[in-house]
Amino acid sequence: MTDLNQAHHLEIFKKLVKMRARMIWPLSIFLLLALAGNLYLMSSGASLGAKKISPDGAVTIALAYSVLLIFTGASIAGFYVWWANKKLDPLTEEVRREISALKGKE
Amino acid sequence: MVIVKRTALWAGLMMLVLAFTAPALAFANTLESEAQNQETNIFAIGIFLAFALSTLGITWWSAKRTKSQAAFYTASGGISPIQNALAIAGDFMSAATLLGITGLMFFRGYDGYILSFGIIVGWAIMLMIIAERFRNLGRFTFVDVITYRLEGNSVRVLMALCSLVVIVFYLIGQMVGAGKLIQLLFGLDYLYSIITVSVLMVLYVTFGGMLATTWVQIIKAILLLCGGAFISFALFSKFGFSFNAMMEASVNIHPKGQALLEPGGWLGKSWLNVWTVGLTMCFGIMGLPHILMRFFTVKNAADARKSVAYATLIMSVFYIFILVIGLGSVAIIWGQAEFYDEAEKLAGGSNMVALHAAKALGGDLLLGFMSAVAFATILAVVAGLTLAASAAVAHDLYALVLKKGKPDPAKELRLSKIAVIVVGVLSVVLGLIFESQNIAVITAFALAIAASVNFPLLLLSMYWRGMTSRGAVIGGSLTFLFTIIIIILSDSIWVQVLGYDKAIFPYVYPTVFTMPTGFVLVWLFSILDKSQNSTTEKSRFDAQYLRSETGIGADEAAKH
Numbered sequence: 001m002t003d004l005n006q007a008h009h010l011e012i013f014k015k016l017v018k019m020r021a022r023m024i025w026p027l028s029i030f031l032l033l034a035l036a037g038n039l040y041l042m043s044s045g046a047s048l049g050a051k052k053i054s055p056d057g058a059v060t061i062a063l064a065y066s067v068l069l070i071f072t073g074a075s076i077a078g079f080y081v082w083w084a085n086k087k088l089d090p091l092t093e094e095v096r097r098e099i100s101a102l103k104g105k106e
Numbered sequence: 107m108v109i110v111k112r113t114a115l116w117a118g119l120m121m122l123v124l125a126f127t128a129p130a131l132a133f134a135n136t137l138e139s140e141a142q143n144q145e146t147n148i149f150a151i152g153i154f155l156a157f158a159l160s161t162l163g164i165t166w167w168s169a170k171r172t173k174s175q176a177a178f179y180t181a182s183g184g185i186s187p188i189q190n191a192l193a194i195a196g197d198f199m200s201a202a203t204l205l206g207i208t209g210l211m212f213f214r215g216y217d218g219y220i221l222s223f224g225i226i227v228g229w230a231i232m233l234m235i236i237a238e239r240f241r242n243l244g245r246f247t248f249v250d251v252i253t254y255r256l257e258g259n260s261v262r263v264l265m266a267l268c269s270l271v272v273i274v275f276y277l278i279g280q281m282v283g284a285g286k287l288i289q290l291l292f293g294l295d296y297l298y299s300i301i302t303v304s305v306l307m308v309l310y311v312t313f314g315g316m317l318a319t320t321w322v323q324i325i326k327a328i329l330l331l332c333g334g335a336f337i338s339f340a341l342f343s344k345f346g347f348s349f350n351a352m353m354e355a356s357v358n359i360h361p362k363g364q365a366l367l368e369p370g371g372w373l374g375k376s377w378l379n380v381w382t383v384g385l386t387m388c389f390g391i392m393g394l395p396h397i398l399m400r401f402f403t404v405k406n407a408a409d410a411r412k413s414v415a416y417a418t419l420i421m422s423v424f425y426i427f428i429l430v431i432g433l434g435s436v437a438i439i440w441g442q443a444e445f446y447d448e449a450e451k452l453a454g455g456s457n458m459v460a461l462h463a464a465k466a467l468g469g470d471l472l473l474g475f476m477s478a479v480a481f482a483t484i485l486a487v488v489a490g491l492t493l494a495a496s497a498a499v500a501h502d503l504y505a506l507v508l509k510k511g512k513p514d515p516a517k518e519l520r521l522s523k524i525a526v527i528v529v530g531v532l533s534v535v536l537g538l539i540f541e542s543q544n545i546a547v548i549t550a551f552a553l554a555i556a557a558s559v560n561f562p563l564l565l566l567s568m569y570w571r572g573m574t575s576r577g578a579v580i581g582g583s584l585t586f587l588f589t590i591i592i593i594i595l596s597d598s599i600w601v602q603v604l605g606y607d608k609a610i611f612p613y614v615y616p617t618v619f620t621m622p623t624g625f626v627l628v629w630l631f632s633i634l635d636k637s638q639n640s641t642t643e644k645s646r647f648d649a650q651y652l653r654s655e656t657g658i659g660a661d662e663a664a665k666h
Contacts, residue, residue, distance in 0.1 A: 007658075008648045017655055024234035032388075035227045039384045042217065042369040043377035050368035057350040058357045060367045063216055066223045067429065073226040074422035077233050081415035084238075089408055095656050 007099045016091050023083065027076055038062070038069050149474025150291060150481075157325070157482045158306065164321045168314035175505075175519055178315035179246040179497050180402040185320055187409045191416030193320045194400050196327030197490055198225060198391075199424050201283060201483045202549070204330065208463075209456040210372065211432030212439075215362055217372030218432065220380070222425040224387025229421065232392050233414040239568050239654040241401045241410035247494075248398040248560070249502040252567045255646035256575040257639045259507045264579050266502035268559050268586065269395040272552045273495045274536070276394070277488060277529070279549035281537035284484040290454050291461070291477040300537040303485060308530035310489045311496065312523045316403055319493050323486040329479045331420070334427035337460070337476075340467040341434045352430075355437035366436065382618035389621060390553035393560025396494035407657050435463035442466070488533070496525040547598035550615050558589050558620035566628055568654060571647040574640040577632025585624040592616035 007013060041049030041062040049062030176182045185193070203221075210218030244250035249265040281300050288299035310318045345352040353367060360366045373379040391397060401410045439445050439452075445462045447453045452462070461480070465473040500522030505513035540548065559582050566573045593599060593616060597609035632640075653659050 008652045013652065013655070017651075020655070028231045028234055031227050031230055035224065035384060035388060038220075038223060039377075039380050042220065042373065043375050043380040046369040046375040050365075050370075058353040058364060058367055059350060060216070060369075062369045063219075063353075063367050066216075066219050067426070069223045070226045070422050070425055073223075073230040074419050077230045077415045077418035080230075080234055081412055084411055085408070092656055096658055099652075099656070099658060 007102060010095070010098060012091075012098055013095050016088070016095050019091065020084075020088060023080065027080065031073060031076060034069055034072060038065055041065055147291070147470055147474040147477060149471050150477035151474075153475055153478035154292075154481050157329075157478060161306075161318070161322045161325065161485075162309065164325075165310050165314035165318040168318035168321070171317055172313070172315040175246070175501070175515060175522070177317065178519060178522060179399070179493070179501065181316040181320060183403060183405045184317075185403040187404055187412035188416060189320065189324055190400060190404050190409070190413035191420060192327045193323040193403075193490075194397065194413060194417035195420040195424065196323040196330070196483075196486055197397055197400070198421055199327060199330050199334075199483070200280075200487050201287060201480050202279070203424075203428065204334070204460055204483065205287070205457040205480065207428050208432040208435070208460045209458070211429075212436055212459040213456055215360075215366040215371035215433075216369060219429060220373070220383055221387060222428055224384045225391060226418065226422055226425060228388040228391045229414065229418040231388070233411065233418060236392060236564070236568070237401060237410050237414040238407040238657075240398060240564075241404070241407040242654050242657045242660040243568070243650065244402060246399070246402060246501045247497045248393075248395050248564065249498070249506070251398075252563050252578070253506075253575075254567065255643050255650045256567075256573075256578065257643060258575050260579045261575045261582075262502060262507050264582055265560075265563070266498045266507070268555060268582070269498040269502070270495060271586075272393070272556050272560065273395060273491050273498065274532075275548050275552035275555075276396075277491045277495070277533055278536045278540050279545045279552065280484055280488050280491065281533050282540050282543070282545045282548070284481075284488070285537055285541070287457070287484070288481060290458075291480065296541065297534075297538070300534050303488060304530045304534045304537075306485055307489045307492050307533075308526055310485075311492045311526045316493060319486075319489045320400075320403060322482075322489055326479065326482040326486040327420070329475075330483060331424060333464070333472075333476050333479050334424055334431070336472070337463055337467055338427040338430040338434075341430055341438070341463065344438065345434075349430075352434045352437060356433055356440075359440045360436050366433070378618060379613055382613050382615040385621060386550070386553050386557050386615040386617040389561050389617070390557040393556030393564060394553075395498065395560070396490045399494050399497065400490075407660070431460050431463055435459055435466075438466050439463060492526055492529045492533075495529045496522045499525040544598055544602065547593075547614070551593055554589055554593065554616050554620060555586065557617045558624045559585050562621065562624035562628055566625070566632075570629075570632075571644050572632050573628060574632045574635040574637075574643050576635040576637065576640065577628050577630075580631040581624070581628030584627050585620060588623055589616055589620045592620060 046062075049060060049065070051061050053059050053061055053064050172178050174182070207218055207221050210221070240248070240251055243254050247269070249262055249269065252265050253262050281303065284303045285296045285300040288294050288302070289296050292299075294302070310322055314321075342349075342352065345355060357364050357366055362371065365371060369375060373383060401413070404410050404413055439459065439462050445453055445466070452458060454461075461473060461476055464476040468475075500518050504521050505511065505518050509518075562585075563573075563578055563582055567578070592611050595610040596614065596616070597612070598614070600606050600609045600611075
């Protein structure tokens with residue numbers, strides 16, 4: 001068990017943690033800021049949100065922004081799962097192999 | 107053998123009640139069809155009966171595969187990512203979403219859409235920061251995850267109680283909504299309506315466990331997506347597939363005019379109002395026990411990630427339908443005499459917009475279909491809630507706290523089934539007690555606790571080494587109390603129930619204050635904790651972190 005307790009010091013594990021963290025935190029913060037933008041358009045920035053996106057239509061900036069926000073959320077979810085399947089899973093597998101080898105030595 | 111006999115006895119009793127309610131449905135139909143605005147629709151009853159029969163068939167099929175606790179709580183991890191995605195999305199494509207948001211947007215305009223986009227952002231974030239780790243750390247419930255490295259029973263008891271409070275309040279909201287909706291759509295008496303819902307939900311869950319509960323949700327999600335797609339498509343086709351033309355038509359007919367598409371129609375442009383609703387939607391979902399429990403029904407963290415991602419995509423499509431139906435149906439329904447009663451109010455109330463749109467676009471057949479789907483939606487959601495409540499009682503409280511993690515498996519399974527039946531009875535009683543209460547407030551309460559207590563504890567337990575058991579218990583309980591006090595001081599209780607003139611807390615959701623409080627209090631009482639336990643708990647963080655990132659050890663645990 002001592003080896004498993006030391007496993008978090010493995011270089012490859014640190015690499016995995018770093019890789020994931022570099023993806024999930026910036027994307028999450030970006031999404032929160034995008035949400036904050038929509039909340040702004042509904043409150044303090046409501047006069048901007050109420051403007052039409054084009055003079056011949058009825059659609060407002062706030063409405064268009066919300067649709068775009070849903071589209072962005074879905075795209076990020078799609079992108080993340082694609083990226084994680086492709087990059088994260090193989091690396092995780094490698095980490096698991098290396099750790100079970102450590103356990104084997106014990 | 108005793109269990110088999112007892113469950114058979116219960117099955118018999120349930121069937122008796124069901125047999126009793128089914129003729130009542132037909133009886134009420136003839137009796138009340140004149141009194142109701144909404145005539146009972148024969149297609150609705152036919153489609154609903156087909157749904158009920160096929161889901162009971164699935165329950166019977168699932169029952170043979172549901173012999174252990176792992177099967178009962180999590181379908182033994184045997185659900186595929188796509189199936190789980192449909193089930194997760196199904197939990198959010200509820201009657202409240204379909205009927206509530208469209209109704210809100212129909213009358214108040216654009217502001218109602220905050221209930222949709224906040225949720226999508228929340229799901230995308232949950233996918234990245236919670237889903238995989240959550241799957242790697244727990245077995246059956248979210249209490250498993252939070253208490254992974256924490257000592258002592260008090261934190262388990264507190265979290266199980268928080269789960270139960272959230273579930274029960276969510277359930278009350280659904281039951282009251284269900285009773286009123288079925289009364290309206292099927293002409294069935296309120297009491298019979300909630301009894302029917304309760305009986306079916308108890309049957310699904312006791313016999314079929316998570317497997318049946320998931321399939322009920324999947325079938326309903328597919329039906330609802332088809333219905334939503336058809337209505338949106340038919341609406342669009344009326345305006346030459348131009349969103350702009352549809353919005354212009356709606357704006358021209360609505361008394362609000364262009365303001366229908368501008369912010370401010372519901373939340374009055376007040377930043378606190380807007381932020382508190384937005385944050386509740388975004389973070390409340392991350393603390394809902396019945397949703398989180400679905401992450402355990404797939405085989406590993408990678409599949410949990412896929413389920414959540416696909417679910418987010420499905421929900422996004424559905425929320426676009428909601429936008430089209432909510433704002434677009436103004437153009438075809440507003441002011442049309444056939445959808446209004448003598449008092450010139452929308453027939454059946456503000457929740458009927460989506461169903462009127464169905465009728466306007468597809469006649470009685472589509473109306474019947476959508477009504478049956480609305481009924482099915484409620485059933486699928488309450489079944490998931492009941493299962494989560496049963497897990498909180500039998501797994502969190504009995505197996506982990508009372509039996510210190512070493513329960514007799516047969517006893518635990520029996521207790522979880524008894525808990526289901528108790529929840530079934532309780533839901534009818536609470537449905538009656540809360541019949542005339544404002545259900546939006548009850549649901550707000552559930553989401554506020556989820557966002558303010560459950561979510562901060564979950565996030566901190568996963569990412570912060572310093573969180574200790576004492577910090578979680580004291581910080582969590584104080585936040586819980588604070589949230590309740592604020593809700594009591596808000597308009598819905600202080601003015602409407604207690605009869606004071608003016609609410610001390612002027613907003614519906616307390617989240618903008620209580621969620622940060624949750625984080626601060628748990629942090630504060632954790633760093634003040636210098637006990638022996640706290641040192642042990644912190645020393646376990648590295649191993650927990652390794653497991654949460656890689657899943658090492660998770661597969662073995664899930665197989666139990």
